[in-house]
Amino acid sequence: MRSTLLKLADDLQGSYWFLPSIMVLAAIALAAGMIFADTHAVSGWMDGLPWLYAARPNGARQVLSVISSSMITVAGTVFSVTIAAVVYASGQYGPRLLSNFMSDRGNQVTLGTFIATFVYCLLILRTIRSADEAGAQGGFVPNLALLVGVALALCSIAVLIFFIHHVPRQLHINRVVEDVGDRLLAGIRRRYPDFIGAAAPDRAGDDEPPPIPTAFRLDASAADAANRALIAAPSTGYLQVVEDEALMAFAREHDLVLRLQHQPGDFIQEGRTIVEAWPPERYDEASAASVTKAFAVGSRRTALQDLRFLIDELVEIAGRALSPGVNDPFTALxxxxxxxxxxSDLARRQLPPPLRMDADGALRVITHPVTFETYMERGFGALAQYCAGDMVAALGFIRALGAVSLGCDDPGRLRLIGDHGERLVDLARPRLAGFNLEQVILRAAQLRAALAEPDYKRRLRDSAAWFGGTG
Structure with a gap:
């Protein structure tokens, strides 16, 4: 259930209609409240302020008509500008970044402000009546409501000025990359809150891992491998959320071991196995709904639990920037x-083991192994082929590896960082020549030599000339 709510909240945040709809409902409630206040003589204090008091119904109608007509016109313009910005961003930065612009609060608030002001003025306008109108029991001008309408118009002008500033700022490439990077760092801190000590492995503690059921082992016989229950995916799409607590509670309640076949971000197909359960005799088909409810499936990948998605966005922007048609290595930097x-932040953190135990130490859930190498390969491994053909990007690649090293204390992870530098050099040899290739080889060798020393962090910090990319 929680996974469904998380997916719903993410969908609403990324929708372009939800927040404006809420603002329109608020405008309707505000209009009703202002009319109630005016009909109960709450606006009597305005009698002594002639410049606030609109005594003539025709004048009040004209003011509200001008405000409402201008608001709906500007709302259409705002919508057109937003669509143009979305189309530009899709073509320039990649279609996966569309959700970032659609979920931007500034655009949603701007559209909602103009539409809400229009609806408010429209509702107030229909309550104004002259004394000589047919069926009218005396004239009525909601002065307090009219004052609020003028105030909303002034606020709308301020919002329009903000929008004119906001759109080009949001389209600036540095702002786009910053938004993705900030969300990636926030996701890392949220999913992996625990830090590791010096030379700590990915698996917490030194205890022996619990035994894996024979049915789940790679060397299991055909008969043993068949001794497990298969739970099918509820629908087709991208796995967006996995509710770990619900799976753990279910496995503990039924004394089962569950093995997940997919992780957030994977594409799953209805009817295909998504979870395996052992032993099968303790699992019944009536409980399948309890397991499948722990998974939320949607039409697109999201960053709710999928850090790889955000890394892919950075790789996509950098790859497009280094394409021959764009040739912008500084965006890649x-x-x-x-x-x-x-x-670098990941290198300092304890990544969860794939074997998840309950409070009693019994193995309950087996997930996909997520390691530091997984994320390094997803980011630097994917970018190496693009950076290898450009000296500026290649030097920035090695500099970024040095930055990762400064946050790392694990020898295995340091070797992995050095290996990525060597892979870049291997890819650069057939694509670069002369001075450009020599510089890349030199910087990679300097990084490798620094990482081989016990005081590698000091050496990297002292090598500011090459580490900072200025040498």
């Missing part, structure tokens, strides 16, 4: 800086 910051 910006992506490498944020990717280096994210991997």
């Amino acid at each position: 910006t992506c490498l800086d944020w990717l280096g910051a994210a991997c």
Whole structure:
């Protein structure tokens, strides 16, 4: 159930109609409240302020008519500008970044402000009546409501000025990359809150791992491998949320071991196995709904639990920037800086083991192994082929690896960082030549030599000339 709510909240945040709809409902409630206040003589204090008091119904109608007509016109313009910005972002940065612009609060509030002001003025306008109108029991001008309408118009002008500033700022490539990088860092801190000590492995503690059921082992016989229950995916799409607590509670309640076949971000197909349960005799088909409710499936990948998605966005922006048609290595450097910051943060953190135990130490859930190598390969491994053909990008690539090293204390992870530098050199040899290739080889060798020393962090910090990319 919680996974469904998380998916719903993410869908609403990324929708372009939800927040404006809430603001329209608020405008309707405000209009009703202002009319109630005016009909109960709450606006009597305005009698002594002639410049606030609109005594003539025709004048009040004209004011509200001008405000409402201008608001709906500007709302249409705002919508057109937003669509144009979305189309530009899709073509320039990649279609996966569309959700970032659609979920932008500034655009949603701007559209909602103009539509809400229009609806408010429209509702107030229909209550104004002259004394000589047919069926009218005396004239009525809601002065307090009219004053609020003028105030909303002034606020709308301020919002329009903000929108004119906000749209080009949001389309600036550094702002786009910063938004992705900030969400990636926040996701890392949220999913992996625990830090590791010096030379700590990915698996917490030194205890022996619990035995894995024979049915789940790679060397299991055909008969043993068949001794497990298969739970099918509820629908087709991308796995967005996995409710770990619900799966753990279910496995503990039924004394089962569950093995997940997929992780958030994977594409699953209805009817295909998503979870395996052992022993099968303790699992019944009536309980399948309890398991499948722990998974939320949607039409697109999201960053709710899928850090790989955000890394892929940085890789996509950098890859497009380094394409022959764009040839913008400095945008790639910006992506490498944020990717280096994210991997440096990951290097300091304890990643959860794939074997999840309950409070009694019994194995309950087996997940996909998520390691530091997984994220490094997803980011730097994917970008190496693009950076290898450009000296500026290649040097930035090595500099980013150095930044990751400064946050790392594990020898195995340090070797992995050095290996990525060597892979870049291997890819650069057939694509670069002369001075450009020599510089890349030199920087990679300097990184490898520094990582081989016990005081590698000091050496990297002292090598500011090459580490900072200025030498």
